Amino acid sequence: MTNIVNRQIRLAGRPEGLPKSSDWEMTEVPVPDLQDGQVLVKNHYISVDPAMRGWMNDQDTYVPALKLGSVMRALTASEVVASQNPAFAVGDFVAGMDGVQEYAISDGSFLMKVDTSLAPLSAYLNSLGIAGLTAYCGLIEVGLPKPGETVVVSGAAGSVGAHVGRIAKIKGCRAVGIAGGAKKCAFIIDELGFDAAIDYKNEPLSDGLARTCPDGIDIFFDNVGGEVLDAALARINFQARVVICGAISQYNNTTPIVGPSNYLRLLILSGRLEGFIYLNWRKQWPVMIRELAEWRSSGKLKCPDDIVEGGIAAFPNTLLRLFSGDNLGKLMIKIAD
């Protein structure tokens, strides 16, 4: 047993609706000694993502359901501080899924070494990590954008939405973003270079889509679901692609999810609605990350970090910021330097 104390956030309850403080438990455990093949990492950044809400449910999805009492699942950017695994050396920086805790031990099979000379460590949870890769896989691999097409993304001021807008521009498309509030809409136009923005809090969605997409929608990249998805379906073009990345409007529902009542537009327009998880492209990530890094270095790709200080203990309240609309850019928690 080392004399390092590991502070952790564990899942203590299954929320109905928004997560509440009693759904979490903070524990302190000693870090055990490493066994052969194991790696000990110190987490520097913890990624805070909408998908976490789904991981709290008692239901297997693309990952198994978390058992009550488990350390909360989270993507992490970390430093190797001890290693009995020849693939990792002390001082290596890695990205992984090491949970909401200060330290983690694993066999390294889920760790990816990252190059901090290419970009700072936090970028591996942002443009060179979940946000950039999700946008890349969803827009390029699933959406199949063609130059001149109109790409609409919901949740446009979030980290994935921001990258979708930038990659749409890189691919020669028009980028239209849907976001809530004047601040977010100004951000996606002025900072991210979207061609148009719809503030759904100030304009009916159907009016906004008619105004910004006079030639219809070729690709709708949906992070939000609910009425946003329905409004977009009402304006899709022939052979449109509707990419389902998330449905943040529905994650805290206490009533059944509302399906898209305009789905028969897909029938009459030969459209496609497709879900995806960026984890399915793991083998292609190195190539994708190289391309994302080039775009990032040249300034074509940008998305601010939204970094919360305060360590592990900040997690419960930080997660809620995703659902209150109070987040712009990639949300993460800094837990070590």
Next chain:
Amino acid sequence: MTNIVNRQIRLAGRPEGLPKSSDWEMTEVPVPDLQDGQVLVKNHYISVDPAMRGWMNDQDTYVPALKLGSVMRALTASEVVASQNPAFAVGDFVAGMDGVQEYAISDGSFLMKVDTSLAPLSAYLNSLGIAGLTAYCGLIEVGLPKPGETVVVSGAAGSVGAHVGRIAKIKGCRAVGIAGGAKKCAFIIDELGFDAAIDYKNEPLSDGLARTCPDGIDIFFDNVGGEVLDAALARINFQARVVICGAISQYNNTTPIVGPSNYLRLLILSGRLEGFIYLNWRKQWPVMIRELAEWRSSGKLKCPDDIVEGGIAAFPNTLLRLFSGDNLGKLMIKIAD
């Protein structure tokens, strides 16, 4: 002006819910003389299809909305009885979209000559026409079936469903059909060779799908929509394809269409939901029809004709049979020998 009288069914009203007799008007008009380039056909068979309900609405879809007073749109199998068009000779048999009437004049651009030595004329509205081609395009081109996969089709005793089941078997898949009533279920098992049937009138859909698809659903070919689509989504596999051909349960709704509340299964399982219209493959039809004809001749493909006698006047009541569940095989009206 010829002295031939042409009896026609015209659209006289826009139904809410099921079409009623006052939505139709029967007219008799003389057939005009042909002009250069025109063809006069005598319709032998009129195809009666669920899509007709959508064509009655005041809304453009993949075809323009019909104006009130127009001859009702319908697919037809016909004989050329006069021609001023060098591409067509008297005695040629053709398939087209010549409407619910006894005769039709056109420039021939929508007529396709058919070979009645290969199959009887009615087959060009069944296995070698809309039913076979819809199943071919939807299952093979959109569904991309692989040997060993489980294909589930709703409306399995209808003409498209029957062909989907047979083509699934030809492609080495398991075929599971959803139909209403013991007679239809016996038909799809005994006559069509489906591997399993679910009688949704006698078994909860989710139980039936669990019983017949222990390994989940790889392709769901949906003709029905509503709760059938939702139940199927609940059992799809990783990278499943949900092919949207129709939604007959929703066509006569007087309330808004209910969207599939389980659509987020497509997200967590990287599934795809895609609509299609077989008209988009017009250029490939000749090749597809050749293959369908081979399968038909060898007995691999079969779907009985459900032919109503009584001419044009039988149309209004025959259309309702599609929505009452009282139809098995390809529904059409015979209006001439």
